[in-house]
Amino acid sequence: MENKISIQIPAADLAAAKAALEQVQSILAPYVVALTPEQRKTIPKMSDGTEPFVGKVSEYAVSNPQFMPPFVPREEFEKDWEAVSGLLPLLRLCTQIEDTLSDTTMLAGSEAYISALSYYNSVKQAAKMNVPDAKAIYEDLRKRFEGQGRRTPPTP
Template sequence: MENKINYQLPSAVAEEAAGKINEAVSLLSPYLIALNAEERQSLPKMSDGTAPFVEKCLDYCESDAQFAPPFLDLEGFQNDMDSWEKLMAILRPVQQLAANLDDTTTQAGSEGYTAALMYYNSVKQAAKLSIPGSKTIYDDLKKRFASNGNRTVE
């Protein structure tokens, strides 16, 4: 098994990054909303393919306002697009960061769990051979697998 996470993340780096993320959360929180699953599902979605159409419609609303329906809030439309553009510029790198954090924590956790299983299996063998001190450790560690009848320990 390749050990891809063969370093210690400096505490100062982790603390500074967490602080900056918390700062961004605090800075943006007055401008963010939360949608429930029903609301999210019911909304028409704007994607990279839809954005040019929406931007073109906004341009036409501004240049040829006579075709805009009287109930269309042009200022609200402009504000929506301005907010969308600015928030997307923030969201894209955050999504990349979240994906990379997820990949890295998955890898680090997998490596840690694999190392733990190696130790566990070594203690298990030592307990089978009645090596002093191993049975107490094995009895403590095997509790993790007690309720997992269908799982196998590697």
Template sequence: MSTKNTVSIQIPEAELQTVKEAIATLKTTLSPYLIAISAEERQRIPKMGDGTIPFVEKVMDYAQEDSQFLPPFIDLNELSKDWEVVKRLAPLLRDLQQVESNLNDTVMMAGSEAYVGALGYYNSVKYGARVNVADAKVIHEDLKQRFNRSKYNQSE
């Protein structure tokens, strides 16, 4: 059984350390300005998408030029701050999403390749145990625990 080896990389420890430090810097620098919202809030709030951005941009222009139409319950300064946050953080988010997507794909593919290789080894050991190859039974007994279902899991 031949498998395609898509991921064949070795990242030097110094480069990983540089990335870890950069991530730590991002977290430290941005954390005072970022918030977390609950899953319920995330579902409930109106969201600004690509189609909404030009609308909000026009409203911001109009609101600043013709504030006579601004409802008394809307603070233009706060609205401007929110819009500025979107304009400044959205490009960072897009960059990080690209990195996250590629990082996720790389980890997923490398994990898949490692798992397929491990299954190949396991099946070889399993066969070795069946035909009484020395040491195969002990290795097989240890590795097969991954595939054993407990009584608890079988009742679910």
């Protein structure tokens, strides 16, 4: 088995990172909203392609306000654009952090699970050979795999 990751993160570093993220969450709490899954499906979404368009429209709306439809409050449009412009860099940074945390956790978890399965299989063999203490450990660990035995394919 190739060991692709070998890290030990000091508890103080984990606590400091958690505290920093909680502080970010606390700072932004008055300004952020949570959408329902239905709302997420139905609202028009800004993407990397539409972001420059909206920015350009914001500039034109300031320099040429006569074209702003009366039902669109320019001040609210500007506030929305400023919010997007301020939050997008934070979102991108959080996405990078999430990606690397996810990848690191996945790889470390995979290696830990492979090691655990190897231990389990060793205990299983030891229990078959009546090695002292192996049966009790095997009986405890095998509960994880109950109901996952070999299945016979359905008859056509």
